[in-house]
Amino acid sequence: MRFGHLVTSSYNTTADSENDQHAKPAPCNATHLLHYKSLTSLSPQITTLIIIPTTMATNIGSLDASKAANSDVGSPPNGTASVVKNSVPSTAITSSEATLGRHLARRLVQVGVSDVFAVPGDFNLTLLDHLIAEPQLKVIGCCNELNAGYAADGYARCRGVGACVVTFTVGGLSVINAIAGAYSENLPLICIVGGPNTNDFGTNRILHHTIGLPDFSQELRCFQTVTCYQAVVNNLEDAHEMIDTAVSTALKESKPVYISISCNLPGIPHPTFSREPVPFSLSPKLSNQMGLDAAVEAAAEFLNKAVKPVLVGGPKLRVAKACEAFVELADACGYAFSAMPSAKGLVPETHPHFIGTFWGAVSTAFCAEIVESADAYLFAGPIFNDYSSVGYSLLLKKEKAVIVQPERVVIGNGPAFGCILMKDFLKALAKRLKQNNTSYENYYRIFVPDGQPVKAEPKEPLRVNVLFKHVQNLLSGETAVIAETGDSWFNCQKLKLPKGCGYEFQMQYGSIGWSVGATLGYAQAVPQKRVIACIGDGSFQVTAQDVSTMLRCEQKSIIFLINNGGYTIEVEIHDGPYNVIKNWNYTGLVDAIHNGEGKCWTAKVTCEEELIQAIGTATGEKKDCLCFIEVIVHKDDTSKELLEWGSRVCSANSRPPNPQ
Numbered sequence: 001m002r003f004g005h006l007v008t009s010s011y012n013t014t015a016d017s018e019n020d021q022h023a024k025p026a027p028c029n030a031t032h033l034l035h036y037k038s039l040t041s042l043s044p045q046i047t048t049l050i051i052i053p054t055t056m057a058t059n060i061g062s063l064d065a066s067k068a069a070n071s072d073v074g075s076p077p078n079g080t081a082s083v084v085k086n087s088v089p090s091t092a093i094t095s096s097e098a099t100l101g102r103h104l105a106r107r108l109v110q111v112g113v114s115d116v117f118a119v120p121g122d123f124n125l126t127l128l129d130h131l132i133a134e135p136q137l138k139v140i141g142c143c144n145e146l147n148a149g150y151a152a153d154g155y156a157r158c159r160g161v162g163a164c165v166v167t168f169t170v171g172g173l174s175v176i177n178a179i180a181g182a183y184s185e186n187l188p189l190i191c192i193v194g195g196p197n198t199n200d201f202g203t204n205r206i207l208h209h210t211i212g213l214p215d216f217s218q219e220l221r222c223f224q225t226v227t228c229y230q231a232v233v234n235n236l237e238d239a240h241e242m243i244d245t246a247v248s249t250a251l252k253e254s255k256p257v258y259i260s261i262s263c264n265l266p267g268i269p270h271p272t273f274s275r276e277p278v279p280f281s282l283s284p285k286l287s288n289q290m291g292l293d294a295a296v297e298a299a300a301e302f303l304n305k306a307v308k309p310v311l312v313g314g315p316k317l318r319v320a321k322a323c324e325a326f327v328e329l330a331d332a333c334g335y336a337f338s339a340m341p342s343a344k345g346l347v348p349e350t351h352p353h354f355i356g357t358f359w360g361a362v363s364t365a366f367c368a369e370i371v372e373s374a375d376a377y378l379f380a381g382p383i384f385n386d387y388s389s390v391g392y393s394l395l396l397k398k399e400k401a402v403i404v405q406p407e408r409v410v411i412g413n414g415p416a417f418g419c420i421l422m423k424d425f426l427k428a429l430a431k432r433l434k435q436n437n438t439s440y441e442n443y444y445r446i447f448v449p450d451g452q453p454v455k456a457e458p459k460e461p462l463r464v465n466v467l468f469k470h471v472q473n474l475l476s477g478e479t480a481v482i483a484e485t486g487d488s489w490f491n492c493q494k495l496k497l498p499k500g501c502g503y504e505f506q507m508q509y510g511s512i513g514w515s516v517g518a519t520l521g522y523a524q525a526v527p528q529k530r531v532i533a534c535i536g537d538g539s540f541q542v543t544a545q546d547v548s549t550m551l552r553c554e555q556k557s558i559i560f561l562i563n564n565g566g567y568t569i570e571v572e573i574h575d576g577p578y579n580v581i582k583n584w585n586y587t588g589l590v591d592a593i594h595n596g597e598g599k600c601w602t603a604k605v606t607c608e609e610e611l612i613q614a615i616g617t618a619t620g621e622k623k624d625c626l627c628f629i630e631v632i633v634h635k636d637d638t639s640k641e642l643l644e645w646g647s648r649v650c651s652a653n654s655r656p657p658n659p660q
């Protein structure tokens with residue numbers, strides 16, 4: 001796999017074998033060492049050998065650093081990690097190499113980014129030259145900026161940090177929806193934009209790729225609400241500081257940042273870049289010990305007097321880096337525990353006291369009954385939005401709840417405690433709670449195992465519940481599920497994740513098309529796993545092009561394209577003719593994208609027999625290929641949960657205005 005032909009560069013003089021080596025996916029958890037070979041193969045312009053101690057190579061956002069220690073969950077729930085480096089790398093860099101472009105490339109590698117998702121444009125070409133010149137960084141050309149952003153999002157979910165590079169305004173405004181999604185999901189994503197020539201700032205010139213006004217701030221203003229930090233780098237004096245502040249802020253805040261870099265700066269040497277970047281040492285946040293003690297005391301008293309308390313994990317377990325602490329608490333107290341739908345993948349579903357997804361009326365069977373009838377519940381990192389609360393229909397009472405947010409604990413209607421880290425709180429509470437298995441025992445007594453889908457008649461049109469029975473059988477610790485917005489949310493939510501199986505979806509933002517880019521990025525971040533993506537036809541129509549990039553990257557994901565002829569989730573909320581979409585020949589489309597280059601296999605299935613055969617091929621003969629299976633199902637064939645949820649969301653949406 002080569003990217004040299006995408007962005008032509010004078011740096012690109014490597015021999016084939018070396019190029020191949022460069023392109024091989026780096027093992028996710030490997031420490032990255034600069035080898036003399038890769039250096040010399042990189043660029044004839046690099047003349048000095050740079051020796052970097054191994055400690056330097058520890059990635060801040062690497063999978064290793066971000067993975068839950070218990071490895072029961074496949075996603076990296078603990079997000080980015082702050083690593084204090086204990087040795088300073090050697091500094092020798094030739095003065096001609098002391099450039100902004102090189103610094104940014106090295107900095108990205110250092111924090112754990114070994115792939116950046118990019119779309120070239122004249123404002124970022126020189127920068128891309130410098131990024132591709134870094135042997136440990138791959139520049140992955142995407143078909144459009146939205147997908148590049150989604151890919152960086154998928155990558156960040158696995159590696160703890162992701163990056164994309166786009167061009168001024170036309171690229172910037174195209175990627176912004178993906179950046180907003182990453183903001184909503186608390187993902188550190190470094191969005192780099194090639195910006196105007198430094199000499200054009202402060203003039204009244206009108207530049208191409210703008211809306212035709214002599215104002216370069218439009219893109220910046222758009223990014224201000226969807227990033228936690230913006231750096232407009234248009235002079236070399238403070239470029240070092242601005243870039244480093246932006247990158248470290250993304251890691252500290254777990255949010256996207258925007259870095260605009262003037263197109264004429266990346267290749268100019270400057271003394272601030274004359275040494276290898278010193279690895280970040282991000283100071284960890286600390287709990288206020290007095291507040292922590294008081295909160296633990298109050299919570300222990302509250303929960304220890306309850307008869308049948310339960311635990312519920314929420315999506316902010318990830319940003320709080322508290323997944324492991326949550327499991328520690330579950331182990332210690334013995335309560336039944338469940339997860340909110342948006343926390344799927346963050347808690348181990350194989351835990352003996354796990355009772356499923358708490359999602360009000362559409363919860364796993366027997367789960368909501370146990371949670372809502374408990375006399376006390378601890379929610380760790382919840383987000384109660386209109387969707388996760390099933391149209392505000394949860395039967396919860398604040399006075400029964402301990403709500404633990406990443407830095408705050410509220411017990412009942414009060415008291416409230418601030419400046420407390422969730423993971424410290426959960427760990428300390430684990431030592432103070434009396435063991436109480438009552439809620440789990442109650443659950444166990446009433447529990448009746450799930451039924452199986454009705455057995456299909458020979459050649460009977462495939463049903464969605466039959467499809468997901470087979471998807472379930474595909475899952476293992478070597479797979480990860482990506483679930484697109486739509487009925488796939490509900491069907492995938494019911495999958496039982498084996499130990500180590502990853503799971504990602506975009507529940508807060510819910511932007512259709514996300515999963516194509518996210519599958520690309522996630523698979524790139526963790527090449528040893530097989531990604532299984534479940535994508536509706538409507539969503540796929542938004543972002544389908546980047547199957548192309550998956551093929552260029554030699555990915556071997558399995559995509560189930562669920563062709564139900566429309567926007568079924570919307571049908572169940574509120575139907576109209578706008579929910580019917582044009583039917584495409586999806587396998588034909590993917591075959592056309594494949595066009596004989598790369599390893600791709602497609603199949604269209606209409607019944608269980610064909611599905612079984614397709615899965616057999618995808619996991620056998622074609623296991624090294626990108627496998628695209630178009631599954632044709634009836635337009636009204638949905639999960640039962642969607643039907644219930646849709647009615648409730650519909651009634652929440654159609655609440656009349658309050659009388660004024």
Ligand SMILES: Cc1ncc(C[n+]2csc(CCOP(=O)(O)OP(=O)(O)O)c2C)c(N)n1
Pocket residue numbers: 484485486487488510511512535536537538539540562564566567568569570
């Ligand atoms: C960018 C964006 N535009 C519009 C929507 C509204 N929307 C939510 S789901 C959906 C339809 C999804 O259809 P499909 O992918 O076919 O899934 P299905 O419901 O049929 O399973 C739409 C249009 C959205 N979530 N995001």
Ligand SMILES: [Mg+2]
Pocket residue numbers: 486536537538562563564565566567568
């Ligand atoms: Mg559909």
